[in-house]
Amino acid sequence: MDTVDFQLPAGARRIVVAMSGGVDSSVVAALAQASGAETIGVTLQLYDHGEATKRAGACCAGRDIRDARAVCDRLGIAHYVFDHESSFRTQVVDRFADEYLAGRTPIPCVQCNMGPKFTDLFALARDLGADCLATGHYVRRIVGDDDAQLHRAVDPARDQSYFLFATTRAQLDFLRFPLGALPKRRVRELAGEMGLLVADKPDSQDICFVPDGDYATLVKKLRPEAAAGGDIVDMAGRKLGEHRGLVHYTVGQRRGLEIGGSPEPLYVVRLEPEQRRVVVGPRAALAVAAARLADMNVLGPLEGALTAKVRSMAKPVPARMIGDRLVFAVPEYGVAPGQAAVLYDGERVLGGGWIAATEPALVAA
Incomplete structure (x- = not known):
């Protein structure tokens, strides 16, 4: 099995692993345990258990929590589950809805990393006496002349550095990303070699709390005013049609405008939430x-x-x-x-x- 240097300080012997129930974090737990350090798996429950078990492609919920626990049982390490549904709802889901309502295009994965997954997990890991917090993200932590640096993963198809840009220097000192130097293919091979039941488990979807990718329905459920219609106008303010809610549109969108009569394709150039207007124009305007x-x-x-x-x-x-x-x-x-x-x-x-x-x-x- 591959070995990983977790770059623990001298005398340090305890690693907390953030476990979502997927193959990546499960392999990290196995690598941590193989390093000889005491390893503890921690999972944040981010959804209601009953609802979560119905969702395919989610993480940190229902079936995924059971999978994380089963992996820890196989490895012979402790596993703890902490209910952080309330903070996830406030910091990620509500903000996701509010951003769409304000005419912006949110990135909930970054907010999740900034909030529950790093800030909350950091506190838990510290409380457990950990010397570092290891995760299954595909990025590299490289120690430079002065401090730790964040680098892109070796596997460009799996690189997650875009979603981790908000990682602070203090967090980077405490974090470890052992998969950043491995291709995904090798990670799955390792899971199979170690007999982990999640070796063939599909990856979670990007927005784990949006069933079937229908984010508009979720936003309208949380913020009914997001369904309010308005005008579609050109860049000079001339009305070309009507829309069924800003939540259905993002900058650069071409499909679904349902307006005709233009000699060239039109794209969403910007959203004006105060006037509930969708402004469209030619591609050059983007x-x-x-x-x-x-x-x-x-x-x-x-x-x-x-x-x-x-x-x-x-x-x-x-x-x-x-x-x-x-x-x-x-x-x-x-x-x-x-x-x-x-x-x-x-x-x-x-x-x-x-x-x-x-x-x-x-x-x-």
Whole structure:
């Protein structure tokens, strides 16, 4: 079996592993136990047990909690479950709904990492006397000359650095990511070699609390006013049609506008929640020259040329920071308020911030 150096301080012997019930965190628990350190598995219950057992692709709930416990039983390590449904609802689910109501495109996975998964788990791990908290995220923690650095995973298809940009320096000192240097294929092989029942378990979906990906229905259930209709207008303010609620639209969207008569394809350029308007325009209107970032988390120097990733599936593009403005070397598309901009120097994560506003490259006459 592969061995992992958990980089424990001298004399340290206790590792707490955040366990979601999936293959990744289960393999981390096995690697921690194989290191010879005392290993404790911890799972946060983030959903109501009855509802959670009905959801396929969720994490930290129902069947997944049972799977985590079964893995710990097989490894002979302790396993604790803590009910954090209330904080998850407040910090992640409610904020998800409020962001859509405000015309922004949220990233609940980042909020979950910033709140229940890291902040709450940190406190629990400290209370349990842990020397580090290990997770199944695909990123690398590399110790530099001065402190620990966050780097992209070796497997680019699994890299999760975009979702972990808000990890603080203090958290990075305590965190360990043993899977960052492994391809997913090898992780599943390890799970099979160790006889873990989750070896072939499917990965969880991106937004684990949204059944079947129907986020609009969830938002309207939590915030009924999100279903209020309004006008679809062009960039000059001329009405082209009507919509059935801002929750159904995101910046860059082309499908589902249900308007005709335009000689060229139209895209959602921006949302105006105060007027309940969807503003559409040609693709050229989506080009963004710069974005203002808020609530920055800095993990490295932001001077000079760097690259920026403005969507989880996007490739990093050349840019530079000027004050709180992220200025792109070439106009970028698909930049939406509410999303995150994550900054890199090669493989190293320099930090990032939330996109608060954008500056168009094309100014309409």
